[in-house]
Amino acid sequence: MKSVRLQKILKLTIIYTILITGYTSCRHSIKSDFSHIEIILDSTSFEKLVANDYISNILAPSTYDTMLASPLVLSYYLQGETDFIHFNPNRGYFASQRGTAYLIFQSRRPGQGKLLEEQWQRVSNDSLVRYDVTGPDFTLTEVVYNHHDYLSKKQHNNLIPMLSSYSVESYRNWGLGDSVEVGMKQFLSKDSANNSKLYKNIISIDLEITQKELNDLTPVLELMGYRKIDKSFFKNAEPTISYVINNNLDITKVKKLSLQLSEDAGNKSFNYGSMSLRIKKNKAEFSF
Numbered sequence: 001m002k003s004v005r006l007q008k009i010l011k012l013t014i015i016y017t018i019l020i021t022g023y024t025s026c027r028h029s030i031k032s033d034f035s036h037i038e039i040i041l042d043s044t045s046f047e048k049l050v051a052n053d054y055i056s057n058i059l060a061p062s063t064y065d066t067m068l069a070s071p072l073v074l075s076y077y078l079q080g081e082t083d084f085i086h087f088n089p090n091r092g093y094f095a096s097q098r099g100t101a102y103l104i105f106q107s108r109r110p111g112q113g114k115l116l117e118e119q120w121q122r123v124s125n126d127s128l129v130r131y132d133v134t135g136p137d138f139t140l141t142e143v144v145y146n147h148h149d150y151l152s153k154k155q156h157n158n159l160i161p162m163l164s165s166y167s168v169e170s171y172r173n174w175g176l177g178d179s180v181e182v183g184m185k186q187f188l189s190k191d192s193a194n195n196s197k198l199y200k201n202i203i204s205i206d207l208e209i210t211q212k213e214l215n216d217l218t219p220v221l222e223l224m225g226y227r228k229i230d231k232s233f234f235k236n237a238e239p240t241i242s243y244v245i246n247n248n249l250d251i252t253k254v255k256k257l258s259l260q261l262s263e264d265a266g267n268k269s270f271n272y273g274s275m276s277l278r279i280k281k282n283k284a285e286f287s288f
Contacts, residue, residue: 030107030108030112031108031181032107032108032116032163032224033082033105033106033108033183033184034083034184034235035084035105035106035164035184036084036104037085037086037257038085038088039087039088039101039102039288040087040089040090040094040098040099041090041288042098042274043089044273044274045274045275046074046076046088046089047089048273049076049087052270052272058198058265059078059197059199059277060078060080061078061079062076062079063077064077065077073088073093074088074089075087079191080188080199080201081185081188081200082188082200082201082237083188083202085202093152096151097151097154097157097158099157099252099253099288100157100159100160101158101159101254103159103162103217103220103241104162104163105162105163105224106165106187107163107164108183109165109179109181109182110165110166110168110176110178111165111168111178112165113141113143113164113165114141116141117143117163120143120220123219123222123223124219126146126216128144128145128146129143129145137173139166139167140165141166141167142163143163145160156249156250157249157251157252158253159207159216159217159253174190176190198262199259199262200259200261202259203240203258204258205239205258206242207241207255208244208245208251208252210247210248213253214243214245226238231244255287256287258286259283259286260283261281261284262282265281265282266279266281267280267281274288275287275288
């Protein structure tokens with residue numbers, strides 16, 4: 001009798017431990033927000049976009065920059081209130097990647113890179129890679145699937161989900177503290193004081209991706225708090241991400257990118273080579 005009783009107690013203890021572990025894991029899930037989308041354009045479209053005065057003077061605060069990657073990467077940023085858009089031409093590191101896109105999420109607390117990798121690995125059957133990107137006043141840890149590393153050596157387009165976290169020292173440098181949660185609106189406000197324009201936030205992202213890319217994307221979005229309904233992923237106050245399946249490896253991954261504007265901007269259309277921008281009242285839509 002004692003043996004049977006001890007076995008029952010042991011089983012209950014194991015079950016209790018599993019439940020508590022799961023509960024603790026959920027409680028301590030790392031809070032992250034959609035940060036930005038990065039899109040690789042053909043060089044002609046990129047140059048026309050950068051040269052357009054409406055983009056830089058009216059639509060959004062913009063920055064034209066270079067990253068000393070190997071080979072060189074050119075970058076053009078459009079900043080909203082709670083997220084931003086990052087365009088690159090298919091040159092240098094991205095020479096073979098016209099049409100590739102990144103969906104990037106950022107932890108609210110600094111120094112979470114390793115924990116992000118661990119949480120992602122628990123829901124993924126594929127291996128991951130974690131690395132640091134350094135700048136003049138920051139260190140950023142990025143986590144991607146291992147098969148998305150070294151894009152300069154790949155000949156087909158990719159949709160790349162990424163998790164990221166700045167270092168504690170980076171937050172200190174920016175006066176953000178080293179332990180408080182910082183959402184994207186607060187994070188971006190450090191760069192956009194007195195520079196607000198039309199672009200508020202991304203409303204929706206329409207993707208055309210392979211089945212493998214959907215399989216890669218789904219656990220990441222679920223980890224970030226999205227829920228899937230039919231062919232769309234939803235999360236409160238973040239962009240809706242919708243998709244269609246196309247197993248052609250060389251198509252442009254992002255078909256449409258819709259923005260919320262801060263006011264009625266009338267009706268306007270702009271063409272930038274293989275992409276276009278349409279303004280309709282308080283909405284803007286990039287088509288690729």
